[in-house]
Amino acid sequence: MLSIALPVRRLTRNDPLMSQGIQPSPNRSTHFLFEHKVFTVDGCRFVWSKSSDEPVMRFMLGKVQAEVALDKICNEFKIDPKSFDGQLIDMVAKGLKYVREIRPGDTIPNELIDGSASWRVDERHFMIAKGRLTVQMVTWLTGGETVVSSPEQLEQVLEDPVTKGRVREAFKMIANKLSLTGNAEEQVETRIDALAKELSYIEALRERSSKLGKVRVGLEEASRIYKNERNLKEEIVRMQTLSLPPITDLEQRFAQVDAQTGEILSMLAKFDKNISYIREMRDDLHQTLLPWDEVLEDWEGNAAEKSQAFEAVLKKTYQFLARNYSQAKHWRLAARRAP
Template sequence: MSQGIQPGPNRATHFLFDHKVFTLEGARFILSATTEEPVMRFRLGKNDAEVALDKLCAEFNIDPKSFDGQLLDMAARGLKYVRQIKPGDSIPNELLDGTASWRVDEKHYQIARARLTVQLVTWMTGGETVITSLEHLEQVVGDPTTKARVHEAFRMIADRLALSGDVEQEVEKRVDLLAQELAYIEGLRERMHLLAMIRQGLETAHRIYKAERTMREEIVRMQTLCLPPLADLEARFAQVDAQTGEILVMLRKFEQNIAYIREMRDDLHQCLMPWEELLEDWQALQGAEMPPLDKGPALEALLKKTYHFLARRFSQASQWKLANRRPPK
């Protein structure tokens, strides 16, 4: 937040506004569906209205340096991490202390810890390996000799890092903290894999409507539009895996790598967020057991929504290039 008047403890963590405009029915901050710019949306009679956040201060005579003005700036930045913000909501953690404002499951931590365990064990043999197969991970981690090798790796790494005190405990602590951060990458990786449902749904729809030229051509267009952003996502995950693939470097440049993982966590989260609503619609249509898609109004409405989403966000005129983030120094 800007210098000058500083908010009290509550306003340091929550969107607590003074101006009455923020008490309007349905007031919330979102990214505009048309411009993708931060706006405040609210009910106006029977309709929804929205005002761009960069115009809100002028429209309602709000001093940008006031508490409300500072919180508006925070809300605009917060929409990078959450889909909507309502007055009274907590400020996303990413803006406060760098941690994530969303949760992952215990299984994601276990996967991250298992991958680091494999890196520790294979590092000792000079053939450090990054394993992505969950089945292979379970086999290696479940091997009775793995635990002994991990403790040996702790001692060897502590010696390389010239640590003092309880060196094994310090190395184990760093590995655990890395696993906690990488758990978010695993949670996002799982989310990315769910996008295959959309791709598979389009393949099925193509077969269903193969005799209808217009529908078939629109589906082919959707399949084409899907390819660059999904390939870009896969490349971003590959970049994270490559950058976090050397356990000794990860532990030696510990703080820098924690910062890097968080940076990529936020980057991947922002790439995946726009897909969430569409993915939920495909999941609702197909259900958990992935029953066959049926030709009909429900599928056609979803295809129309999918087409609009892809055409608006991922037209072929857009350039999809992997963000070249420099590795930690």
């Protein structure tokens, strides 16, 4: 993260500048504000190159698109690596783990500033996370924990009058167990809401990862449809082999998060450490799912039937899997040490 000391004027709602409709200008601690003129060239943007498997800067030279590897920019354009621009270039490399493209002037991803997510979730994801925590909290009263992820199950349990009646009782008992002082029950409720906010990103990623099931089922259908076409059938079998480890790995990661966040008392007792753990797993899952966006839209928009369109999807998927998930790569479960 950049460490830049800048004079900051904090604006309030009644500040004269705000009343004039003037917004505070972005600064270099929160935005990619470069000084060197090379970053003003037409079409300048930073992406992860599929061909060279590294972050690059792309721009237009006339009608030709050019690119320079990020780690070569300082040398190519005489930029001091310790300068503001040099530090921002390093920040770009880190930022591309969280977003697919960065342009000069863009906001630095929140993950690099304060650890929060730079992407949004829907209200339903928060409600699922809040419901799951509520179920854990209430069932904890009976001496056992129940980890529930299914939205349907959550809805049934949360509508139970007994569940609603035990929520306040759970707050009191947990506050007592944690030896909280002051407005202890309110503190427990605040922590539950904060955990739900962080876990809502896990729920959104869980929903997104479920789309990989369409790829798995689609390949099974393709194997049946093209069973008499030897070359294509061999490619489909190869795709099934290549896709199995990453999809299984993702399933295991979600299972790991569920297991580590399944004990409500421990979650609340080690609150700060668990927030950090959830954010680390959130970023791991997000970065793992990000490359799949390249093919998921194609699978969503094409039926698994014998056609040129479907064969084009299969070809693109084969190239994607071979490039990103060849068996030469070492596969591991992303095991984050629990707090």
